[in-house]
Amino acid sequence: MTSFPQETEKLGHSDDHHEADHAAVSLAVSTVILALRRKEGESHHSLWLPLVRRLREPYKGQWALPGGPLPSDQSLEQAAGSTLKRATGLVPGYLEQLYAFGDVQRTPDYRRMREGVIEPQVDPERVVSVVYWASIPATDVSHTRVHENIKWFPADELPTLAFDHNEIVEYALYRLQNKVEYSRIAHSFLGEEFTLAQLREVYEAILGRALDPANFRRQIAASKSIIDTGKRVEGTRHRPPRLYRYDHARAFADQGPLGMYRASETQDVAQHKF
Amino acid sequence: MTSFPQETEKLGHSDDHHEADHAAVSLAVSTVILALRRKEGESHHSLWLPLVRRLREPYKGQWALPGGPLPSDQSLEQAAGSTLKRATGLVPGYLEQLYAFGDVQRTPDYRRMREGVIEPQVDPERVVSVVYWASIPATDVSHTRVHENIKWFPADELPTLAFDHNEIVEYALYRLQNKVEYSRIAHSFLGEEFTLAQLREVYEAILGRALDPANFRRQIAASKSIIDTGKRVEGTRHRPPRLYRYDHARAFADQGPLGMYRASETQDVAQHKF
DNA sequence: CCAAAAGTGTTGTGCATACACCCATGC
DNA sequence: GCATGGGTGTATGCACAACACTTTTGG
Numbered sequence: 001m002t003s004f005p006q007e008t009e010k011l012g013h014s015d016d017h018h019e020a021d022h023a024a025v026s027l028a029v030s031t032v033i034l035a036l037r038r039k040e041g042e043s044h045h046s047l048w049l050p051l052v053r054r055l056r057e058p059y060k061g062q063w064a065l066p067g068g069p070l071p072s073d074q075s076l077e078q079a080a081g082s083t084l085k086r087a088t089g090l091v092p093g094y095l096e097q098l099y100a101f102g103d104v105q106r107t108p109d110y111r112r113m114r115e116g117v118i119e120p121q122v123d124p125e126r127v128v129s130v131v132y133w134a135s136i137p138a139t140d141v142s143h144t145r146v147h148e149n150i151k152w153f154p155a156d157e158l159p160t161l162a163f164d165h166n167e168i169v170e171y172a173l174y175r176l177q178n179k180v181e182y183s184r185i186a187h188s189f190l191g192e193e194f195t196l197a198q199l200r201e202v203y204e205a206i207l208g209r210a211l212d213p214a215n216f217r218r219q220i221a222a223s224k225s226i227i228d229t230g231k232r233v234e235g236t237r238h239r240p241p242r243l244y245r246y247d248h249a250r251a252f253a254d255q256g257p258l259g260m261y262r263a264s265e266t267q268d269v270a271q272h273k274f
Numbered sequence: 275m276t277s278f279p280q281e282t283e284k285l286g287h288s289d290d291h292h293e294a295d296h297a298a299v300s301l302a303v304s305t306v307i308l309a310l311r312r313k314e315g316e317s318h319h320s321l322w323l324p325l326v327r328r329l330r331e332p333y334k335g336q337w338a339l340p341g342g343p344l345p346s347d348q349s350l351e352q353a354a355g356s357t358l359k360r361a362t363g364l365v366p367g368y369l370e371q372l373y374a375f376g377d378v379q380r381t382p383d384y385r386r387m388r389e390g391v392i393e394p395q396v397d398p399e400r401v402v403s404v405v406y407w408a409s410i411p412a413t414d415v416s417h418t419r420v421h422e423n424i425k426w427f428p429a430d431e432l433p434t435l436a437f438d439h440n441e442i443v444e445y446a447l448y449r450l451q452n453k454v455e456y457s458r459i460a461h462s463f464l465g466e467e468f469t470l471a472q473l474r475e476v477y478e479a480i481l482g483r484a485l486d487p488a489n490f491r492r493q494i495a496a497s498k499s500i501i502d503t504g505k506r507v508e509g510t511r512h513r514p515p516r517l518y519r520y521d522h523a524r525a526f527a528d529q530g531p532l533g534m535y536r537a538s539e540t541q542d543v544a545q546h547k548f
Numbered sequence: 549c550c551a552a553a554a555g556t557g558t559t560g561t562g563c564a565t566a567c568a569c570c571c572a573t574g575c
Numbered sequence: 576g577c578a579t580g581g582g583t584g585t586a587t588g589c590a591c592a593a594c595a596c597t598t599t600t601g602g
Binding site for chain 2: 583
């Protein structure tokens with residue numbers, strides 16, 4: 001439509017594709033923010049996330065992932081960070097791109113339009129969402145922002161969300177499960193110092209199953225991602241556990257060849273090792 | 275700027291972020307298309323990719339990844355597919371989202387502007403690129419489209435590309451190396467039937483190192499991703515190798531929980547298995 | 549002493565590597 | 576026969592799961 005510089009030229013002899021209209025596709029950035037919380041009456045922690053109530057159509061009144069249009073002066077990652085700050089008032093322990101969702105019909109909901117649940121729109125807007133996921137350290141969780149249109153939900157007990165956000169969250173959790181096994185993101189759910197039992201609880205919350213404490217200890221020790229602070233937690237009714245710190249120096253040693261991949265070693269699913 | 279329905283509302287009490295202008299950020303889709311080819315005089319195959327010569331500023335005359343703005347009637351994946359068809363005339367063996375690149379200064383090149391190499395622009399356009407990567411089966415490579423502004427290059431001997439495309443290709447190759455070890459993408463570089471030696475060559479081209487034929491055979495056999503067709507290749511000056519087929523049925527069995535992840539189990543980097 | 553969780557030791561299994569060796573074909 | 580790659584057998588080491596066992600605290 002406009003003649004902005006494009007990244008690549010359309011080739012002359014593209015006989016086989018019609019001249020598609022290049023009506024603006026708008027770009028949004030949303031963030032799946034995860035943190036550990038305890039459900040009422042339960043002893044173990046589980047994953048929770050904050051959702052924002054929509055104030056307009058479509059999906060007015062329903063819950064949705066926090067996000068918004070990409071400001072032209074922010075990078076995608078910065079936009080995700082601002083969203084997070086807006087929704088929680090906090091700084092993330094970890095922030096990483098999840099996926100860009102761009103199906104034509106993902107928004108608005110044509111099914112609901114047909115059924116008359118919501119009003120059909122003359123010119124349904126096409127939105128592509130670049131979704132990030134983030135973690136909040138457990139020590140900060142209590143300081144999250146309180147707002148009538150923001151509410152935290154357990155990740156496994158979500159209501160029906162706006163747009164395709166249920167699927168997006170599901171995908172985020174699925175990716176997290178895979179990622180936790182070969183990276184060190186688990187630490188980002190905890191504070192500076194933590195016990196092995198706490199770290200194990202993070203893994204168990206993410207993976208949804210119990211882990212052998214003995215073997216877990218050895219795996220973590222072998223990865224050399226933690227340092228013994230020498231301190232202990234006292235006041236428990238059992239042997240006092242040691243406090244560890246995350247070894248940032250080691251952590252960045254094998255994060256990949258280029259800085260570019262810092263927070264972008266995303267996705268993928270390590271299945272059986274082929 | 276406009277008041278299109280947005281995915282999430284901006285919250286009222288967002289005191290800490292200034293009202294950013296929402297000038298349109300344009301959205302492009304590019305594709306890193308990879309295929310196996312033989313370099314002049316070499317016996318083994320290596321990875322090649324097609325590039326398109328830019329016809330306008332910025333970076334006029336330089337080579338760039340094939341791509342273009344996202345047509346409003348196509349999904350991201352469809353757009354990547356059309357790009358591929360335009361650049362090669364072929365259908366991909368595999369197509370998957372790589373990453374969304376969205377730094378503010380990634381385009382145009384302010385450095386080159388400062389140095390006077392290219393003209394400064396009054397209103398530098400902000401472009402976010404969703405990049406896909408694709409593979410072309412070796413059997414199709416000879417049928418690729420010929421065009422004066424399209425040229426194939428060995429992936430390890432690229433010239434300086436437009437924008438940040440060198441980094442993008444580097445990242446694609448890095449991701450491919452990790453991915454090849456736990457998924458079955460390697461097959462997508464070959465035709466329907468292939469020998470184990472050919473499959474091994476794909477792995478070697480991607481990983482950049484030789485593999486033990488004996489152990490490679492066992493790994494592939496253990497993965498049960500291939501079926502013996504019973505046929506053999508004759509005419510070699512040695513024992514005739516068997517021909518195998520890719521087992522599609524098995525392949526989709528463990529691709530993840532939801533269809534959504536079909537072609538999107540992207541990124542991530544399986545390092546030491548922590 | 550007892551309960552409970554921290555922390556250690558021991559053993560078996562499965563998988564990846566390394567490499568010796570045999571097989572089948574063209575020349 | 577011999578060269579060449581296809582294909583098999585086997586030993587070694589390591590990562591990991593299972594689980595018995597010891598340690599250290601509070602009550």
